[in-house]
Amino acid sequence: MHIEVLENTKEKVKIELTGENASLPQAVATAGWSVGGEIAAVQEHPFVEQPKLISLGSNALKNLEKAAEKVVSECEELEAEVKKALKK
Secondary structure: OEEEEEEEOOOEEEEEEEOOOOHHHHHHHHHHHHOOOEEEEEOOOOOOOOOEEEEEOOOHHHHHHHHHHHHHHHHHHHHHHHHHHHOO
16 A cells, blocks of 8 residues: 555545545544545545545544544454354
C-alpha cells in the first residue's frame, strides 16, 4: 500500500490509498465516526480510481490517526480470537 496526501489543511485531510480496495478505507471511516471524527471513505470508480479517505473538522488529522489506531487494535483483537478459536 502507498499513501499519498492529496490535501492537508487545518480542517481537512484527504489521502489516497494506492493498491487497496474499499475494505480498509471503509473500516477506517467507520472507526473514525466512533472516535468522534467525521471521516468518509470514497472510491468514485473501482477500476480507474484509488480509494480515498477524507477527514473533516478541527481535529481532522488527529481523528484520522485515532481511527487508524482503532482499526489496528480491532485487527489485533480479531487475530487473538481467531488463534484462540482454532486451538479448540
